[in-house]
Amino acid sequence: MDGVVTTQPGSPLSRIERSRRLVRGRRYRPLVLPIVSLVLGVVTWEGVARWYARPYLLPTPPSVMRFLAAHAHLLFAQSVNTLKVTFIGLALSIGVSGVVAVFMVAFAPIREALYPLVVATQIVPKVALAPLIVAIFGFGVTSKALIAFLVAFFPLMVTTVQGLVNLDPALVELMGVLRASPLTVMRKARLPNALPYFMDGVKISFTLALIGAIVGEFQAGTQGLGYLLQSGISNLQSPLSYAALLVLTVEGLVVYWLLELIGQVLVPWSASARASAGRQERA
């Protein structure tokens, strides 16, 4: 195109051509711009670390990467421990919130009896319970998974209840015209309706369970990335802490992305899944 069409600068055609180039460039922007920010961030980190000049508190990026390469095995093994605790906590959240949500929506008396109490318990900062839980259940996986569960449970339960309740009123009427029993409405309409809400809740709960697992490892630490992070600080071995933090972040991102993928396969009709498939939801 460029070679064939020659135009005066500032002429209408060249302006059109320029805007076309801009649109073409825009396609790569979602990929290029975050990489630019990342590079800028790392460069800034390097600069600040050199100026601060206390490597036992703030290591430079290359020293963290060197540590990561040298101790990859240790970090990997400990990240598996953290993930294990996270997933046990998440699984507990899924099981308990699923059952509680269905019962609360199906039976009004149960809802009225439990819901205010469950909401009230959310005022308690669950992280503050961590020492208590460790005192009761010891330094094993149980305590850590329990802390992860406590932190992760509530949002999942709330979103699941919402999904079960927010059924299109016309769909409720349709089921009424078909003379469907409450059990049938639950099975054929409320549960599938709740699935996209539930999947969104699982994503939120996962990130919270990960926080819970780390807090648990701070408290009951002999294992896990949380333990490595803390021991790196107390031993003035800062690259260890930063490497643990980096692994933790990557791990969290990868699992979150996997959950997103599972959601798209499981609930292709959900608004978010449709949007990412490039389809507009019909009004």
Place this chain on the structure above:
Amino acid sequence: MTAQATPLEFDGVGRVFTSAEGRIVALEDVSFVVRSGEFVSVVGPSGCGKSTLLRLAAGLIAPSTGRVFVEGNAAAARSKQTSLGMVFQAPVLMPWRSVIRNVVLPMELRGWDRARAQTRARELLEIAGLTGFENHRVWQLSGGMQQRVAICRALALDPEIILMDEPFGALDALTREDMNLYLARLTEASRKSVLFVTHSISEAVFLSDRVVVMSARPGRLIDTVEVTLPRPRLKETQFAPELGALSERVYRGVTGKSDSEIANSIRELA
């Protein structure tokens, strides 16, 4: 019930809604019947209780006064055995189900075996011109196609009565015309008893054997217009002079204006 039972009967029906703002009389002393194979439309201004009539017939709510009968029995006590098809303004399809599985739903709830239900659904979709879309996701279909899926679902159990609540209200004018022709063809072939609620007077006259005209709140029956247009109703019928004359009579009923008043308002517009 016996085949002779009147499909649908409203007998002195009133309905009052009580809310925080007070009592609202939605319907007052409405009586009319839908005879077997008859297509009856209800027109009237917004808030005249048209949709309330359908909900009463479907047994979703009970009348405050009077009685509603479906095939000779109280509508609210309708058992699962007496099926009734309902089409809403929105298609109200389940997005987690494919097109065919949406049509299968009523048969599934009735306990039909899978193969039989699938065969029936395929037949209905073919009549609706949706062959080839059986396994599509419902949101991949246009608004008119979605509403045809909803009509297939309403016909699934081959009910004697079909209730329609402004089913084409959300569609564009051309699609709406197509849907009217499709519905006329469908009801003429199956001789279903239909109660059809609409805002469109010409649509009501085009489709119906009878048009029931209702007043603004509280909804009362103020006129019943017998539509003498020949069947089958075709594309040409939409331009028939009789349709215009009947529409005018219905319009007069809805607006409550006399001939001279209408003439005056037309002059004012000009």
